[in-house]
Amino acid sequence: MAEEKLYRVALREALAEEMERDESVYLVGEDIGKFGGAYRVTEGLLDRFGAQRVVDAPIAEEAIVGSAIGSAMLGLRPVVELMTINFSLVAYDQIVNNAAKIRYMFGGEAKVPMVIRMPGGAGHQLSAQHSHSFEVLYGLIPGLLVVAPTTPEDAKGMLKSAIRTDNPVMFLESMSLYNVRGVVPEGDYTTPIGKAAVRRTGTDVTIVGVSRMAVLAHEAAKQLEEEDIDAEVIDLRSIRPIDWPPIIESVRRTSRCLVVEEGWATYGVTAEIAAGVQERCFDYLDAPIRRLGGAQVPMPYSLPLEKASIPTSEDIKKLAREVVGRKPLDG
């Protein structure tokens, strides 16, 4: 029987099951052992698997990722937890120049089966330096796989896929989703990397959401129903590679497209999707493709300003109305 579980619990189950299944899988990160992880994902795993396989690392992201890459090249399957995606900038050189390139540069003789888990997103008054949505920084890099699951089911299934993949996977979690509850199938299952999910079918506009914005897009779509706007919602799930077929099929049907991400839309994931849709669906478009992203500012600490800087389901509804050519509602 499938039962409802928290996103963070689904992740923990994936880690534990994969560690049971494959002795080469180990965890490394800051405060993941004794403390159970900054977001309590790895709670209990130190007791269960021991300090050899649940490694509390010093505060040195470059060293954590660098050592993980080395161990992966020699046959282990490290699952790195970076406390947040913001700290991954310290390890960016390791990720971009080593993790993403080694398999190519060694002619396939070495590979990096490593997963880096890291939460991103804003909304917790963590201010300018700790509120990033950096999907695009990793989506940009050939050699990486980049995923952002939004449901507990996907979190577990995609983490298991990521761990079993022989290539480095940037596993982007969202701070705001850890406490989301959802049905998680029983037993061992995987969710493929590289596949988008149609969360809702509709005929008037295709809304493609990235990470948590897919959840908001789904909420917005339900509310738009009352306004007689039938929106299709696609959860991108995989940022690299992008799963184009369902997006193309959908936009060719709805003739309209809106893309939403939490990070800055300029040069963003939404920019990539919008460009790709335009190339593939030009003759099917009945309105310009619209993008929605966060305000183009360093994230403010002030709560009202922070709220104003993150896209909301109301923002999505407003833009959706524009895309389908409806006048804004009064009041």
Add this chain to the structure above:
Amino acid sequence: MADVNMPKLSDTMEEGTIVEWKKKSGDPVKKGDVIAEVESDKATFDLESESDGVLDIIVPQGVPAKIGAPIARIGAPGEAPAAKPAPKEAAPKEAAKPEKPKAEPEAAAPPPPSQQARPSPSAPNGADGAPRVAGSPEVKASPLAKRLAAELGVNLAMVQGSGPEGRIVKEDVQAAAAGRTAPQRASAPTISRPSGPDVEVVEPTRMQATIARRMAEAKTTVPEFNVTVEARVDLAVSMRQQLKDSVPGADKVTMTDFLVRACALSLRKFPEVNSSWVDGRFQRKRRISIGLAVAPSQGMGLLVPVVHDADLKDLIQISIESRQVIERARSGRPAEGDLSGATFSISNLGMYGVDEFVAIINPPEAAILAVGAIKEVPVVDAGRIVPGKVMRMTLSVDHRVFYGATAAQFMAEVKRLIENPVTLVVPATQ
């Protein structure tokens, strides 16, 4: 070659009509010359040329054109008015790579010959890179609309866009394809009108003849003045919804029913309003019966079914009775008294979105109330700006029967009642 587009001359203007071309196709024109007289929804104005050249008329006299649509072109003398195929060698990227002219089929492909050439060789495909629609370079249409138009054989220049900024979207093309005759008629102005005299004489119905006579009589014999008030109707609107939702028999109660009740109560308080001027004397009416100006279900005209003794009926009774009397009048089988005996009338054009208007008194009544639409507006309430619903009402008064102060007090009472709608749902009293 410069396009002359239909200008937007008022906020409400959607299209304009060339009343007269002052120049002919082929005539030389100078910048500032008046080339046409154009009629908008508000006025007629002169259209001046913005450049020197030779006029090439696209939209003939008498044919409406939407704003922004090209109505003429002004070209250099001798320049062919029609579109020329884009010269392939003009594509700049190809020119830069003469040895591999086919190397960049995507980025540097010249527009197909069917597309409109632009005057500047450096921008063969339009400065914004947008592909031009054959024969109508300034038409704004979605890519999907363009593809559909090509498939369905619809000329986009003849299609009115309903999308943002007037963009032609899928549905516009589909509608144009379905009702093909309309755009074709517009594109072929040489088709003549049905033969016959310019003016057709139409016999009025008897009702229309009566209305004409009585309205002219009222307007010429009644010295009339008007008083307008604006009422907050938030409470009335929500009470109406409450009644509809939860009171049996009130499911069809209208704002007009509220007004009938409010006027009936006010008329009882101001008997001089419920009066007439007949043969140099006042006639005070004991009964309070309210006429409701409505349009007949067929044809043009005006019916004024009457709710008798409205002051003795509660709101629900008024609602039921007014609906019945209106139905009977519209069906052409009014009961006796349904169309006579009113002592006061209400004309409500709110459902048509009218802000406010002045109605003509229906003699021998001394007054008529003209009611506009309920509008959501910012209102100042206790020093703060809040969203509110307001409705404007204008009373037309026979100044022989009563006077400004009474009219003002009467309207103040109607306003008070409608703003405090609980007063309208208490039971009727003798």
